[in-house]
Amino acid sequence: MDVASQLARLQEPTGNKQQLIDSIVGGQIIKIEQTSRFYGEVLLQLPRHFATLFNGALGIGWLDHQIELLINPDRFINADLTVDQLDSILRQVALHLSFGHPLMYPRADTLNQLACDIVVDQYLGRQSANTLDQLNFQLGSDLAADMGSHYYLTQLRKLKPRGNRSAATVARQMIQAQTNQHDSHAGWQQFGDQERPLQQGKLRQLINLAWQQTPDKQRGTLPGNVVANLTAAAMAPKINNWRQLLKVGLGTTPFGRLESRARFNRRQAYRMELSGKVSDTVRRINLFIDNSGSMGDSEITDLLNEIGHFLSQESIEVTIYSFDSQVHFNARYLTSNAQQLHYQRIGGGGTSFQAIFHFLNQHRSKLIDTLTIIMTDGKGEKQLNDYGFKNVVWILTTSKRDFSLIEHYPGTAVSIDRQIN
Numbered sequence: 504m505d506v507a508s509q510l511a512r513l514q515e516p517t518g519n520k521q522q523l524i525d526s527i528v529g530g531q532i533i534k535i536e537q538t539s540r541f542y543g544e545v546l547l548q549l550p551r552h553f554a555t556l557f558n559g560a561l562g563i564g565w566l567d568h569q570i571e572l573l574i575n576p577d578r579f580i581n582a583d584l585t586v587d588q589l590d591s592i593l594r595q596v597a598l599h600l601s602f603g604h605p606l607m608y609p610r611a612d613t614l615n616q617l618a619c620d621i622v623v624d625q626y627l628g629r630q631s632a633n634t635l636d637q638l639n640f641q642l643g644s645d646l647a648a649d650m651g652s653h654y655y656l657t658q659l660r661k662l663k664p665r666g667n668r669s670a671a672t673v674a675r676q677m678i679q680a681q682t683n684q685h686d687s688h689a690g691w692q693q694f695g696d697q698e699r700p701l702q703q704g705k706l707r708q709l710i711n712l713a714w715q716q717t718p719d720k721q722r723g724t725l726p727g728n729v730v731a732n733l734t735a736a737a738m739a740p741k742i743n744n745w746r747q748l749l750k751v752g753l754g755t756t757p758f759g760r761l762e763s764r765a766r767f768n769r770r771q772a773y774r775m776e777l778s779g780k781v782s783d784t785v786r787r788i789n790l791f792i793d794n795s796g797s798m799g800d801s802e803i804t805d806l807l808n809e810i811g812h813f814l815s816q817e818s819i820e821v822t823i824y825s826f827d828s829q830v831h832f833n834a835r836y837l838t839s840n841a842q843q844l845h846y847q848r849i850g851g852g853g854t855s856f857q858a859i860f861h862f863l864n865q866h867r868s869k870l871i872d873t874l875t876i877i878m879t880d881g882k883g884e885k886q887l888n889d890y891g892f893k894n895v896v897w898i899l900t901t902s903k904r905d906f907s908l909i910e911h912y913p914g915t916a917v918s919i920d921r922q923i924n
Contacts, residue, residue, distance in 0.1 A: 506530045507586050514583060521553055521576050528561070528574065531589050535597075540721045542597040544713035546572070549596075559687020560584070561592055563605050565694050568847075570605075570705055572596065573690045582683050591627055592686045598623040599686070601710060601725075604652060606702055609694040616688045617674040618655035620681075625649060634677065641665070641673050700800040704807055704846020788821040789863075789870060793879035795827040795854040802900050803848060806878045809898070809919065811841035821876075825849035830862040854883040856908070864890040875914075881906035889913040 504512070509527045513520065528551060536543020549572040552564070557575040560582045564573040584592075599605060599619060608615040617634065624634045625648060639646055642665050646658050662670040678685070694702055714722075792806055814821070820839045825831045827850035834849045859877060863870050867890070878898045885907050889895070895914030899906055903918050 506534065506589070510584060510586065510589070513580055520580060524553075524574060524576055524579050525551060527589070528572070528593070531586070531593060535590065535593060539594070541601075541713055541717040541725055542594050544716045545597040545600055545709065546593055548709050548712065557687070558689035560682075561596070562687035562690045563596055563599060564690030565605075565698070565702060568698065568701060568705075570600070570702075570709060573687075584683060588683050591684065594627060595620075595623045595686045598626060600706065602652065603706060605688075605691040605694050606699075606706060607652065608688075609691050613671055613674040613678060614656060614659045615652075616678055618652045618659060619688070620678075620685055621646075621655045622650075622652050634681070637677060638673065641668070641677075642670060698847065700804055701845070701847040703800070704804050704844065707804070707808065708811075708841075708844075708846075787873040788819065788876060789824065789873050790821050790876045790878065791824045791826050791830070791859050793827070793854060793877075794825040794831075794848050794850040795882075796851050797854060797882045798880055798900075800848065802880065804846060806898075806900065807844050807846055809878070811844055814839060814841045814844075824862075826855075826859055827852040828855045829858050832862070854879070856883045857887045860887055860889050860892060863892050881908075883907045885909070886911060 506527055509523060509530065512518065513523055513527065532543060532546045536547060549563075549570060552566055552571045552573055553576055554564070554573050555575060555577060557564070557573045557578075559573075559575060560578040561572065561574050564571050566573075582588075602619075602622060604619045604622075608619065617638070621634045621638070635646060635648060638644065642662055644658070644662055646655060659670045659674065664670070664672075790810065792803065792810075794803060810821070810823070820837055822835055822837050823845070824835045825848075829850075829852075831849045836843075836845060838844065856877070856879075859875070863875065871892075873894070875892060875895045876898060877895065878900075880901050881897070881899045881903075882901075882905070887908065893913045895912075897906070897912060897914065897916035899916060899918045901918065903916055906912070906916060
């Protein structure tokens with residue numbers, strides 16, 4: 504049964520409405536994916552959550568630590584949407600996420616909502632509600648086309664009332680009149696500051712994956728500034744060759760030589776008491792991410808994205824730890840998949856590199872043959888005891904000149920302030 508028939512059936516008094524709505528929305532997303540691959544790929548990644556208290560028929564929300572498509576079944580039925588209206592609303596959802604609007608305006612008022620709707624409406628062609636034209640007509644304004652939400656919000660706040668109608672009044676009336684033509688922004692308030700790094704990471708992950716799945720020939724149909732943002736995000740990572748940088752940890756290239764009783768000494772093979780040498784290759788990687796107070800949320804997100812690039816290049820498992828003044832052992836996790844990265848700050852206290860080496864020493868029997876990667880801004884103590892752990896790569900978000908350990912660190916240090924240097 505096609506989407507139009509299902510929408511008509513939805514108005515009948517019998518049947519499992521929630522199941523039918525899920526089929527309707529899912530079916531329309533598949534249709535969008537077939538004609539507009541990027542929008543479809545964005546929408547396909549959104550879990551659908553039915554929420555009877557959601558103030559709208561359909562919109563974006565943040566639940567269970569992920570971005571979801573919220574649907575109020577009662578409001579969805581009462582909206583009595585056409586196929587074109589549903590198609591337009593779903594595309595708006597994809598565009599709002601592409602522009603990052605829910606994170607930019609989590610406490611959206613009517614002016615914020617109208618500013619965002621003006622932006623996405625201009626990319627919907629015949630499906631557009633012509634919000635900008637209506638606004639200019641009703642307020643006698645002359646707002647420019649093809650601008651960003653910040654421009655429209657700034658201009659709306661500057662507009663003088665026309666008679667007894669302010670911009671806020673007009674915005675509220677337009678939003679109410681276009682209920683069936685726009686997605687609800689009510690769920691945006693769930694995007695708060697508490698989980699901002701996780702939300703930013705999840706959104707970037709979602710959009711980048713959709714972009715990667717979109718064929719080149721369809722990318723040209725997207726809004727220019729969306730393409731620009733996605734192209735910038737998809738640029739080569741600052742660490743261009745993880746294999747070269749971390750060859751010690753890949754298990755294929757010797758980092759050095761270890762003494763071993765399992766091999767004769769090649770120079771004096773007749774002397775059984777002398778140990779030989781075997782390749783010192785590291786089979787596992789332990790990665791420590793600085794979550795101290797000196798690290799900004801964007802820095803932590805950027806580091807996690809670098810790890811994502813690494814995992815997309817190499818088939819290898821890494822154990823990821825967060826640290827500040829201590830190693831947060833209980834928050835560790837093992838992953839080999841960029842999609843499984845936890846974009847969430849753990850801790851926020853001072854920085855102690857020594858805590859990492861205390862931890863390594865405490866678990867020496869398990870960690871002695873592993874590679875340790877420490878990703879940090881380099882702002883810690885000036886001396887430390889490495890307990891003999893030398894297989895260490897320090898990845899700095901600042902210049903090596905600003906590294907607190909200066910020349911007194913074990914292993915190798917590189918800076919990704921701009922490029923490896």
